Amino acid sequence: GAVVSQHPSRVICKSGTSVKIECRSLDFQATTMFWYRQFPKKSLMLMATSNEGSKATYEQGVEKDKFLINHASLTLSTLTVTSAHPEDSSFYICSARDGGGRAEAFFGQGTRLTVV
Amino acid sequence: GESVGLHLPTLSVQEGDNSIINCAYSNSASDYFIWYKQESGKGPQFIIDIRSNMDKRQGQRVTVLLNKTVKHLSLQIAATQPGDSAVYFCAEASYGNKLVFGAGTILRVKS
Numbered sequence: 001g002a003v004v005s006q007h008p009s010r011v012i013c014k015s016g017t018s019v020k021i022e023c024r025s026l027d028f029q030a031t032t033m034f035w036y037r038q039f040p041k042k043s044l045m046l047m048a049t050s051n052e053g054s055k056a057t058y059e060q061g062v063e064k065d066k067f068l069i070n071h072a073s074l075t076l077s078t079l080t081v082t083s084a085h086p087e088d089s090s091f092y093i094c095s096a097r098d099g100g101g102r103a104e105a106f107f108g109q110g111t112r113l114t115v116v
Numbered sequence: 117g118e119s120v121g122l123h124l125p126t127l128s129v130q131e132g133d134n135s136i137i138n139c140a141y142s143n144s145a146s147d148y149f150i151w152y153k154q155e156s157g158k159g160p161q162f163i164i165d166i167r168s169n170m171d172k173r174q175g176q177r178v179t180v181l182l183n184k185t186v187k188h189l190s191l192q193i194a195a196t197q198p199g200d201s202a203v204y205f206c207a208e209a210s211y212g213n214k215l216v217f218g219a220g221t222i223l224r225v226k227s
Contacts, residue, residue: 006159034214044160044217080122093159095215105215107152107159 002028004096006108013084015116021079021111024092029074030096034105035067038091050077084115128224135193137221139206142187146208150215151180151191154203163191163204193223201225 003026013019023033032051036044048064050056050071058064066088068080077096081088090111095105129135141149147168152160166173166180166189172178179192189206203222207215 003168041220043219045218046214049214091157095159106162110157110159113159 001028001051002098002106003095004030004094004106004108006094006111008111009109010112010113014029014050015085015115016040018081019078019113021092021094021113023077023079023096023108024100025075025096025106028096030077030098031074032097033071033077033078034051034095034097035069035077035079036093036095038093038110042093044093047079081113084113086115089113117173125219126222126224128226129196131196131225133196135191135196135200135223135225137191137193137204137206137223139189139191139218140187141189141206141208141218143185143208143210143216144187145210148209149180149182149189150207150209151178151189152205152207152217153200154205154220156202160205176198196223196225198227 005024005026007022011019036046037047037106038044046059047062048056048058048069050069051072052071056069071077091110093110095107097105143196150165151163153163154160164175164178164180166182171182177194181190203220205220209215
């Protein structure tokens with residue numbers, strides 16, 4: 001199957017700093033990428049959808065100035081958590097869909113963010 | 117709003133037995149359904165999918181059943197193994213649209 005690589009897998013940062021998470025599709029072109037947040041023992045909560053070359057579409061309640069998403073190429077999307085606070089600590093997961101329009105999305109391995 | 121939900125939050129099965137994980141969905145416009153497996157600390161892994169024009173699809177040791185009349189989806193795992201222990205999510209989508217995930221079911225396999 002298609003491979004999506006997410007980096008870093010774990011990051012610890014100080015409160016007030018910003019953290020960037022990368023999501024790459026390694027063997028296909030991802031016209032659409034999705035960013036999710038997951039709390040312990042909970043389901044995946046969609047944060048935003050990004051299409052290559054255009055602004056991301058954020059879900060209701062997600063602060064776009066807090067969670068900056070860039071999808072500058074067909075193989076890379078980034079999520080930047082700005083001015084991180086302890087409540088931003090979570091598991092962040094990206095997924096990518098290829099340009100063929102299939103509904104199936106492939107997931108990265110996730111990033112565990114801890115803000116101290 | 118539309119949602120996808122699960123009946124059982126935790127399922128414990130004996131190794132070698134068959135497992136059945138259930139899912140209810142409410143969006144009648146959904147035409148594509150996927151089951152994902154998520155192990156601790158990892159991203160979801162695709163297991164099997166099914167389109168709304170089908171009612172059954174089989175993979176290796178797994179079968180997905182779709183009942184559109186009652187908006188119900190199930191995942192059957194044959195001869196469950198310890199490596200099958202994980203959280204299982206169903207997700208639904210319509211063409212080109214975002215995936216909506218269910219709450220998840222924890223599958224525990226007892227040896």
